[in-house]
Amino acid sequence: MQPTEGPITLEELALAARNKGIPLEALRYDTTPTGMHYLLVHFDIPAIDVASFRLRVGGNVGRELVLGLEEIRARPSVTMPVTLECAGNGRAKLVPRPISQPWLDEAVGTAEWTGTSLASLLADAGVRPDTVEILFTGADHGIEKGYEHDYARSLALADATRPEVLLAYEMNGRPLEPQHGFPLRLLVPGWYGMTHVKWLTRIDAITEPFTGYQQRIAYWYRQAADEQGDPVTRIRPRALMVPPGFPDFLTRRRTVDRGRVELAGRAWSGVAPIVRVEVSVDGAWSDATLEPPLGEFAWGRWSFAWDASMGDHVLACRATDAAGNRQPTDSPWNVQGMGNNSVHSVAVHVR
Numbered sequence: 001m002q003p004t005e006g007p008i009t010l011e012e013l014a015l016a017a018r019n020k021g022i023p024l025e026a027l028r029y030d031t032t033p034t035g036m037h038y039l040l041v042h043f044d045i046p047a048i049d050v051a052s053f054r055l056r057v058g059g060n061v062g063r064e065l066v067l068g069l070e071e072i073r074a075r076p077s078v079t080m081p082v083t084l085e086c087a088g089n090g091r092a093k094l095v096p097r098p099i100s101q102p103w104l105d106e107a108v109g110t111a112e113w114t115g116t117s118l119a120s121l122l123a124d125a126g127v128r129p130d131t132v133e134i135l136f137t138g139a140d141h142g143i144e145k146g147y148e149h150d151y152a153r154s155l156a157l158a159d160a161t162r163p164e165v166l167l168a169y170e171m172n173g174r175p176l177e178p179q180h181g182f183p184l185r186l187l188v189p190g191w192y193g194m195t196h197v198k199w200l201t202r203i204d205a206i207t208e209p210f211t212g213y214q215q216r217i218a219y220w221y222r223q224a225a226d227e228q229g230d231p232v233t234r235i236r237p238r239a240l241m242v243p244p245g246f247p248d249f250l251t252r253r254r255t256v257d258r259g260r261v262e263l264a265g266r267a268w269s270g271v272a273p274i275v276r277v278e279v280s281v282d283g284a285w286s287d288a289t290l291e292p293p294l295g296e297f298a299w300g301r302w303s304f305a306w307d308a309s310m311g312d313h314v315l316a317c318r319a320t321d322a323a324g325n326r327q328p329t330d331s332p333w334n335v336q337g338m339g340n341n342s343v344h345s346v347a348v349h350v351r
């Protein structure tokens with residue numbers, strides 16, 4: 001990907017018009033209403049006929065499985081809140097800007113997902129012991145950087161068989177919407193969005209690491225285009241703020257009345273639990289109050305009482321997780337614009 005500076009291109013705008021972020025005021029809800037959840041679709045949303053839909057589980061297994069949606073729904077089910085975030089969140093704030101979906105801070109959402117254990121399905125298929133990865137293939141197809149492929153990603157066997165990994169068929173108590181993967185998607189709590197393969201049609205046990213486009217080329221932290229770098233895996237810590245007051249239509253600049261203002265937002269990490277959220281007013285950091293997270297793999301609410309004085313201010317928030325990862329002020333640049341969890345700041349005018 002060739003990084004660039006300067007204005008957003010029409011191609012980036014076309015991507016931004018298809019894919020969308022959470023309206024930041026929707027950070028008020030514990031669970032993001034489905035229509036406000038962020039959305040990222042690489043190619044076209046496939047139209048899948050549920051009557052003829054089959055999930056095939058094969059490759060290096062003792063017994064191939066071919067399952068319809070009703071057979072999957074008949075298996076034991078789990079419902080849990082999971083925060084999903086796109087690995088490209090924050091990309092458009094990097095300088096020079098890597099060209100792809102130009103996210104600012106808003107590629108996140110938390111839904112109640114219902115599905116069935118992948119580990120149990122793999123056990124039924126009898127994954128052979130020399131399996132190294134499980135490969136997940138979606139029904140969508142397209143070209144990226146000249147490579148034509150079905151969207152597909154793999155996971156190491158140990159990651160794929162963790163108990164929280166689900167084949168999900170409901171979001172917020174309803175069948176998946178077409179854009180979120182109807183009728184079936186993978187859910188890998190704690191991992192960045194690209195892992196959660198939508199429109200899932202094939203699961204294969206494989207004996208060599210998968211080298212497809214979305215695995216080997218996309219989703220790496222690279223300082224230079226010709227190095228392999230480090231793979232993008234779990235979600236880095238981040239806190240976001242419900243923008244206080246009211247916005248200007250075009251600039252989104254906020255106006256707030258002076259006095260006590262309750263600032264609030266959400267914080268999450270896929271690496272370790274969030275242990276601290278801080279708020280900065282014009283560069284001075286103080287601790288916010290942190291509520292318990294919605295679930296082991298979902299965000300938690302934070303709040304902070306601000307005594308707003310007249311004038312222009314810059315507010316910011318940052319999270320720290322139990323592994324000692326704290327959001328940076330400026331994230332190190334990388335070629336694909338991955339994992340930019342630099343702090344969220346909001347300019348406000350207090351009157």
Ligand SMILES: Nc1nc2c(c(=O)[nH]1)N[C@H]1C(S)=C(S)[C@@H](COP(=O)(O)O)O[C@H]1N2
Nearest residue numbers: 038039040041042086138151193194197198
């Ligand atoms: N089959 C398929 N799965 C996919 C994608 C895709 O384009 N095709 N996009 C991925 C990416 S990059 C993200 S961030 C999440 C977004 O999930 P959502 O749109 O349900 O929020 O889906 C992932 N799963």
Ligand SMILES: [Mo]
Nearest residue numbers: 086087193194
């Ligand atoms: Mo993504």
